[in-house]
Amino acid sequence: MNTSKVPPSEHRSYFPSSEPVILVTGASSGFGMLISITMAKRGYRVIASMRELRNQDQLMEQASAAKVDGVINCVEMDVTDHGTISKVIAEIIERYGRIDVLVNNAGMAIGGFIEEVPILAWQQQMDVNFIGLVTITKAVLPFMRQQRSGTIFNISSVSGRVGFPGYAPYVASKFAVEGFSEALRLEMKPHGVKVVLIEPGAYPTKIWQKGFDSIHATPQSPYQEQLDAVLSYSKSTLHNGADPQEIADAIARISKLRRPKLRYAMGKGVLFLLFIKALLPWNCLEQLMLILLKIRKAPDRSPFDEDTCSKR
Numbered sequence: 001m002n003t004s005k006v007p008p009s010e011h012r013s014y015f016p017s018s019e020p021v022i023l024v025t026g027a028s029s030g031f032g033m034l035i036s037i038t039m040a041k042r043g044y045r046v047i048a049s050m051r052e053l054r055n056q057d058q059l060m061e062q063a064s065a066a067k068v069d070g071v072i073n074c075v076e077m078d079v080t081d082h083g084t085i086s087k088v089i090a091e092i093i094e095r096y097g098r099i100d101v102l103v104n105n106a107g108m109a110i111g112g113f114i115e116e117v118p119i120l121a122w123q124q125q126m127d128v129n130f131i132g133l134v135t136i137t138k139a140v141l142p143f144m145r146q147q148r149s150g151t152i153f154n155i156s157s158v159s160g161r162v163g164f165p166g167y168a169p170y171v172a173s174k175f176a177v178e179g180f181s182e183a184l185r186l187e188m189k190p191h192g193v194k195v196v197l198i199e200p201g202a203y204p205t206k207i208w209q210k211g212f213d214s215i216h217a218t219p220q221s222p223y224q225e226q227l228d229a230v231l232s233y234s235k236s237t238l239h240n241g242a243d244p245q246e247i248a249d250a251i252a253r254i255s256k257l258r259r260p261k262l263r264y265a266m267g268k269g270v271l272f273l274l275f276i277k278a279l280l281p282w283n284c285l286e287q288l289m290l291i292l293l294k295i296r297k298a299p300d301r302s303p304f305d306e307d308t309c310s311k312r
Contacts, residue, residue: 017096019045019071022255023089025079025136026106028055030205031155033062034248035103040068042252044101047092049077051106079106079132089139101255102140103153104133110169112216113223121216122169129173134180141188148192151255154181155247158201158270162277165293166230185262196260198250201267202234202241229294242268 022039026032027048036048036059046068048059056074063069077088092099110117110125137152144150159167160174178197185195217227246266254260265274277285 017045017098019043020100021045021047021092021096021098022101022103023047023049023092023099023136023140024103024105025049025077025132027074028052028059030105031200031203031244031247032103032105033059034245035105035251036072037063037066037068038245038248038252039101039255040071041066044071045096046072047075048072049075049088049106051078052076079136080127082135085135085139089136089143093143098147099140099143099150101151101153102137102144103155103251104136105153105155106132107155107173108210109167110214110216111167112169113166113221113227114168116218116221116223117169117216122172125169125173126176129170130176130180133177137184141193144193145188145191150192151194151196151260152184152188153196153198153251153254156181156197156199158199158265158267158273160197160199161265161274164230164289165295166227166234182262194260195262196254197263198247199263199265199270200247201265201270201273202237203244203247203267204238204241205244226295233293240268242266 020043022044024032024036024039024046027036027046028050032048032050036046040046040063048056050056050059053074053076059074060069060072063072075088075092077084079085089099107129108125110121112121133154137154140150140152144152154177156177157170157174159171160178163171163175181195181197188195215227215231217224221227250264250266254264265271276288280288
Protein backbone atom coordinates (compact mmCIF):
# COMPACT_ATOMS: atom_id res chain seq x y z
CA MET A 1 0.00 0.00 0.00
CA ASN A 2 1.33 3.41 -0.93
CA THR A 3 0.60 6.32 1.38
CA SER A 4 2.95 8.98 0.02
CA LYS A 5 1.75 12.27 -1.41
CA VAL A 6 2.11 10.79 -4.88
CA PRO A 7 3.00 7.27 -5.98
CA PRO A 8 6.79 6.90 -5.75
CA SER A 9 8.86 6.86 -8.93
CA GLU A 10 10.47 3.51 -8.17
CA HIS A 11 7.07 1.86 -8.54
CA ARG A 12 6.09 3.55 -11.79
CA SER A 13 4.84 1.46 -14.65
CA TYR A 14 5.01 2.84 -18.16
CA PHE A 15 2.35 0.47 -19.42
CA PRO A 16 -1.39 0.92 -18.90
CA SER A 17 -2.78 -0.88 -15.86
CA SER A 18 -4.78 -4.01 -16.58
CA GLU A 19 -7.21 -2.85 -13.90
CA PRO A 20 -9.58 0.07 -14.44
CA VAL A 21 -8.45 3.06 -12.38
CA ILE A 22 -10.73 5.28 -10.31
CA LEU A 23 -9.80 8.49 -8.49
CA VAL A 24 -12.03 9.37 -5.52
CA THR A 25 -11.65 12.71 -3.75
CA GLY A 26 -12.60 13.20 -0.10
CA ALA A 27 -12.06 9.48 0.50
CA SER A 28 -11.19 9.51 4.21
CA SER A 29 -14.81 9.25 5.37
CA GLY A 30 -18.46 9.30 4.33
CA PHE A 31 -19.42 8.65 0.73
CA GLY A 32 -15.80 8.79 -0.44
CA MET A 33 -14.69 5.99 1.86
CA LEU A 34 -17.64 3.78 0.95
CA ILE A 35 -17.17 4.44 -2.77
CA SER A 36 -13.46 3.57 -2.52
CA ILE A 37 -14.10 0.23 -0.81
CA THR A 38 -17.05 -0.67 -3.04
CA MET A 39 -15.17 0.06 -6.26
CA ALA A 40 -12.12 -1.86 -5.01
CA LYS A 41 -14.41 -4.87 -4.52
CA ARG A 42 -15.56 -4.44 -8.11
CA GLY A 43 -12.04 -4.84 -9.46
CA TYR A 44 -10.88 -1.22 -9.68
CA ARG A 45 -7.50 0.14 -8.71
CA VAL A 46 -8.59 2.91 -6.35
CA ILE A 47 -6.68 6.15 -5.86
CA ALA A 48 -8.21 7.50 -2.66
CA SER A 49 -7.34 11.17 -2.17
CA MET A 50 -7.71 13.14 1.03
CA ARG A 51 -6.55 16.47 2.41
CA GLU A 52 -4.25 14.85 4.98
CA LEU A 53 -2.89 11.31 4.90
CA ARG A 54 -3.17 11.02 8.67
CA ASN A 55 -6.93 10.71 8.09
CA GLN A 56 -6.59 7.45 6.15
CA ASP A 57 -6.84 5.07 9.12
CA GLN A 58 -10.59 4.43 9.04
CA LEU A 59 -10.57 3.84 5.29
CA MET A 60 -7.67 1.40 5.42
CA GLU A 61 -9.07 -0.46 8.42
CA GLN A 62 -12.32 -1.07 6.55
CA ALA A 63 -10.44 -1.88 3.35
CA SER A 64 -8.35 -4.43 5.23
CA ALA A 65 -11.47 -6.00 6.72
CA ALA A 66 -12.90 -6.25 3.19
CA LYS A 67 -9.55 -7.64 1.93
CA VAL A 68 -9.13 -4.90 -0.69
CA ASP A 69 -6.42 -2.79 0.98
CA GLY A 70 -3.93 -4.04 -1.61
CA VAL A 71 -5.73 -2.24 -4.44
CA ILE A 72 -6.32 1.07 -2.65
CA ASN A 73 -3.61 3.72 -2.81
CA CYS A 74 -4.05 6.74 -0.54
CA VAL A 75 -2.70 10.06 -1.81
CA GLU A 76 -2.60 13.46 -0.17
CA MET A 77 -4.41 16.07 -2.23
CA ASP A 78 -6.10 19.23 -1.03
CA VAL A 79 -8.69 20.21 -3.64
CA THR A 80 -7.85 23.88 -3.07
CA ASP A 81 -4.12 23.32 -3.79
CA HIS A 82 -4.11 23.56 -7.57
CA GLY A 83 -0.39 22.85 -7.98
CA THR A 84 -0.59 19.59 -6.04
CA ILE A 85 -3.62 18.50 -8.07
CA SER A 86 -1.67 18.70 -11.33
CA LYS A 87 1.25 16.74 -9.87
CA VAL A 88 -0.95 13.99 -8.43
CA ILE A 89 -2.88 13.53 -11.69
CA ALA A 90 0.37 13.43 -13.69
CA GLU A 91 1.81 10.80 -11.33
CA ILE A 92 -1.33 8.64 -11.59
CA ILE A 93 -1.13 8.72 -15.37
CA GLU A 94 2.59 7.99 -15.35
CA ARG A 95 2.17 5.03 -13.04
CA TYR A 96 -1.05 3.50 -14.34
CA GLY A 97 -1.42 4.94 -17.83
CA ARG A 98 -5.14 5.61 -17.42
CA ILE A 99 -7.95 7.13 -15.35
CA ASP A 100 -11.28 5.49 -16.08
CA VAL A 101 -13.48 7.07 -13.43
CA LEU A 102 -13.28 10.31 -11.48
CA VAL A 103 -15.53 10.81 -8.46
CA ASN A 104 -15.58 14.44 -7.35
CA ASN A 105 -16.77 13.83 -3.81
CA ALA A 106 -14.68 16.17 -1.63
CA GLY A 107 -16.84 18.83 -0.04
CA MET A 108 -17.95 20.74 3.00
CA ALA A 109 -21.18 22.35 4.18
CA ILE A 110 -21.22 25.92 5.49
CA GLY A 111 -24.46 27.03 7.05
CA GLY A 112 -26.01 30.14 8.49
CA PHE A 113 -28.33 32.84 7.27
CA ILE A 114 -26.96 34.89 4.38
CA GLU A 115 -26.63 38.16 6.26
CA GLU A 116 -24.54 36.49 8.96
CA VAL A 117 -22.15 34.34 6.90
CA PRO A 118 -18.81 36.16 6.36
CA ILE A 119 -17.63 36.60 2.78
CA LEU A 120 -14.49 34.58 3.56
CA ALA A 121 -16.72 31.65 4.47
CA TRP A 122 -18.55 32.00 1.15
CA GLN A 123 -15.21 31.95 -0.65
CA GLN A 124 -14.08 28.88 1.26
CA GLN A 125 -17.31 27.09 0.39
CA MET A 126 -16.96 27.81 -3.32
CA ASP A 127 -13.23 27.01 -3.34
CA VAL A 128 -13.81 23.52 -1.92
CA ASN A 129 -17.14 22.49 -3.44
CA PHE A 130 -16.88 24.12 -6.85
CA ILE A 131 -13.49 25.55 -7.85
CA GLY A 132 -11.69 22.50 -6.50
CA LEU A 133 -14.03 20.21 -8.43
CA VAL A 134 -13.45 22.20 -11.62
CA THR A 135 -9.66 22.14 -11.14
CA ILE A 136 -9.51 18.37 -10.70
CA THR A 137 -11.85 17.80 -13.63
CA LYS A 138 -9.74 20.02 -15.90
CA ALA A 139 -6.62 18.08 -14.90
CA VAL A 140 -8.25 14.74 -15.80
CA LEU A 141 -10.05 15.75 -19.00
CA PRO A 142 -7.07 15.66 -21.41
CA PHE A 143 -6.36 12.03 -20.53
CA MET A 144 -9.98 10.89 -20.75
CA ARG A 145 -10.39 12.76 -24.02
CA GLN A 146 -7.29 11.11 -25.49
CA GLN A 147 -8.40 7.63 -24.43
CA ARG A 148 -11.92 8.52 -25.67
CA SER A 149 -13.52 7.00 -22.59
CA GLY A 150 -14.16 7.70 -18.96
CA THR A 151 -16.88 8.65 -16.51
CA ILE A 152 -16.93 11.71 -14.27
CA PHE A 153 -19.23 11.57 -11.27
CA ASN A 154 -19.92 14.90 -9.60
CA ILE A 155 -21.45 14.47 -6.16
CA SER A 156 -24.00 17.24 -6.00
CA SER A 157 -27.03 17.31 -3.68
CA VAL A 158 -30.76 17.82 -3.68
CA SER A 159 -29.61 21.27 -2.48
CA GLY A 160 -28.39 21.80 -6.03
CA ARG A 161 -32.02 21.60 -7.17
CA VAL A 162 -33.91 23.19 -4.28
CA GLY A 163 -32.63 26.10 -2.21
CA PHE A 164 -33.10 25.53 1.52
CA PRO A 165 -32.89 28.41 4.03
CA GLY A 166 -29.94 28.42 6.38
CA TYR A 167 -27.62 26.71 3.89
CA ALA A 168 -27.22 29.32 1.17
CA PRO A 169 -23.42 28.93 0.72
CA TYR A 170 -23.76 25.17 0.33
CA VAL A 171 -26.80 25.56 -1.92
CA ALA A 172 -24.99 28.06 -4.15
CA SER A 173 -21.99 25.76 -4.52
CA LYS A 174 -24.17 22.81 -5.51
CA PHE A 175 -26.24 24.85 -7.98
CA ALA A 176 -22.88 25.79 -9.56
CA VAL A 177 -21.90 22.12 -9.76
CA GLU A 178 -25.20 21.33 -11.49
CA GLY A 179 -24.77 23.97 -14.20
CA PHE A 180 -21.11 23.09 -14.70
CA SER A 181 -21.99 19.41 -15.12
CA GLU A 182 -24.68 20.13 -17.72
CA ALA A 183 -22.21 22.11 -19.83
CA LEU A 184 -19.41 19.60 -19.30
CA ARG A 185 -21.60 16.68 -20.34
CA LEU A 186 -22.44 18.36 -23.65
CA GLU A 187 -18.80 19.28 -24.28
CA MET A 188 -17.45 15.79 -23.59
CA LYS A 189 -20.14 13.66 -25.21
CA PRO A 190 -18.48 13.81 -28.66
CA HIS A 191 -15.23 12.61 -27.04
CA GLY A 192 -16.68 9.51 -25.39
CA VAL A 193 -16.52 10.88 -21.84
CA LYS A 194 -19.64 10.53 -19.68
CA VAL A 195 -20.66 13.03 -17.00
CA VAL A 196 -23.09 12.08 -14.23
CA LEU A 197 -24.60 14.03 -11.35
CA ILE A 198 -25.37 12.18 -8.12
CA GLU A 199 -27.87 14.17 -6.03
CA PRO A 200 -28.12 12.77 -2.49
CA GLY A 201 -30.74 13.91 -0.06
CA ALA A 202 -30.32 13.36 3.68
CA TYR A 203 -27.66 10.77 4.45
CA PRO A 204 -25.95 10.61 7.87
CA THR A 205 -22.34 11.45 6.96
CA LYS A 206 -19.72 13.53 8.76
CA ILE A 207 -20.08 16.52 6.45
CA TRP A 208 -23.34 17.49 8.14
CA GLN A 209 -22.16 17.10 11.71
CA LYS A 210 -19.16 19.28 10.89
CA GLY A 211 -21.55 21.79 9.34
CA PHE A 212 -23.82 21.81 12.40
CA ASP A 213 -20.80 22.41 14.63
CA SER A 214 -19.68 25.47 12.65
CA ILE A 215 -22.93 27.26 11.87
CA HIS A 216 -22.44 31.01 11.43
CA ALA A 217 -24.72 33.04 13.69
CA THR A 218 -24.29 36.36 15.46
CA PRO A 219 -25.09 36.96 19.14
CA GLN A 220 -28.77 37.80 19.58
CA SER A 221 -29.33 36.95 15.94
CA PRO A 222 -32.63 38.14 14.43
CA TYR A 223 -32.67 34.80 12.59
CA GLN A 224 -32.21 32.59 15.65
CA GLU A 225 -35.77 31.25 15.69
CA GLN A 226 -35.61 30.40 11.98
CA LEU A 227 -32.16 28.86 12.35
CA ASP A 228 -33.27 26.71 15.26
CA ALA A 229 -36.22 25.46 13.20
CA VAL A 230 -34.02 24.63 10.21
CA LEU A 231 -31.43 22.82 12.34
CA SER A 232 -34.11 20.86 14.19
CA TYR A 233 -35.62 19.70 10.91
CA SER A 234 -32.21 18.89 9.40
CA LYS A 235 -31.07 16.81 12.38
CA SER A 236 -34.34 14.91 12.46
CA THR A 237 -34.11 14.19 8.74
CA LEU A 238 -30.52 13.02 8.98
CA HIS A 239 -31.34 10.79 11.95
CA ASN A 240 -33.90 9.03 9.76
CA GLY A 241 -31.77 9.21 6.62
CA ALA A 242 -31.00 6.37 4.26
CA ASP A 243 -27.89 4.18 4.31
CA PRO A 244 -24.93 6.01 2.66
CA GLN A 245 -23.88 2.70 1.09
CA GLU A 246 -26.70 3.30 -1.41
CA ILE A 247 -24.61 6.04 -3.04
CA ALA A 248 -21.55 3.81 -3.39
CA ASP A 249 -23.62 0.98 -4.84
CA ALA A 250 -25.26 3.36 -7.30
CA ILE A 251 -21.90 4.61 -8.57
CA ALA A 252 -20.68 1.04 -9.00
CA ARG A 253 -23.78 0.23 -11.03
CA ILE A 254 -23.87 3.44 -13.09
CA SER A 255 -20.17 3.22 -13.96
CA LYS A 256 -20.96 0.12 -16.04
CA LEU A 257 -23.75 1.74 -18.06
CA ARG A 258 -23.10 2.67 -21.69
CA ARG A 259 -25.59 5.53 -21.62
CA PRO A 260 -26.10 6.79 -18.05
CA LYS A 261 -28.56 9.57 -17.31
CA LEU A 262 -27.30 13.01 -16.38
CA ARG A 263 -28.99 13.07 -12.96
CA TYR A 264 -29.59 10.46 -10.27
CA ALA A 265 -31.51 11.88 -7.31
CA MET A 266 -31.33 9.61 -4.27
CA GLY A 267 -32.54 9.50 -0.68
CA LYS A 268 -35.79 9.45 1.24
CA GLY A 269 -38.33 11.94 -0.07
CA VAL A 270 -36.02 13.43 -2.69
CA LEU A 271 -37.94 12.34 -5.78
CA PHE A 272 -41.20 13.57 -4.25
CA LEU A 273 -39.67 16.95 -3.44
CA LEU A 274 -38.36 17.37 -6.99
CA PHE A 275 -41.72 16.26 -8.36
CA ILE A 276 -43.70 18.85 -6.41
CA LYS A 277 -41.18 21.56 -7.31
CA ALA A 278 -41.75 20.77 -10.99
CA LEU A 279 -45.51 20.55 -10.52
CA LEU A 280 -46.44 23.39 -8.17
CA PRO A 281 -46.18 27.16 -8.63
CA TRP A 282 -43.23 28.51 -6.65
CA ASN A 283 -45.39 30.39 -4.13
CA CYS A 284 -47.18 27.16 -3.18
CA LEU A 285 -43.91 25.27 -2.80
CA GLU A 286 -42.58 28.15 -0.71
CA GLN A 287 -45.52 27.93 1.70
CA LEU A 288 -45.20 24.15 1.98
CA MET A 289 -41.49 24.38 2.78
CA LEU A 290 -42.05 27.00 5.47
CA ILE A 291 -44.74 24.82 7.02
CA LEU A 292 -42.49 21.75 6.82
CA LEU A 293 -39.63 23.62 8.45
CA LYS A 294 -42.02 25.14 11.02
CA ILE A 295 -40.91 28.66 10.14
CA ARG A 296 -43.50 31.33 10.80
CA LYS A 297 -44.23 33.64 7.90
CA ALA A 298 -44.31 37.38 8.56
CA PRO A 299 -47.60 39.19 7.84
CA ASP A 300 -47.78 40.47 4.27
CA ARG A 301 -47.60 44.29 4.37
CA SER A 302 -47.77 44.71 0.61
CA PRO A 303 -50.64 46.88 -0.66
CA PHE A 304 -51.11 44.41 -3.50
CA ASP A 305 -53.33 41.39 -3.21
CA GLU A 306 -52.10 38.36 -5.15
CA ASP A 307 -53.16 34.76 -5.19
CA THR A 308 -50.03 33.23 -3.63
CA CYS A 309 -50.51 29.90 -5.37
CA SER A 310 -51.30 31.17 -8.85
CA LYS A 311 -47.86 32.07 -10.21
CA ARG A 312 -44.27 30.90 -10.12
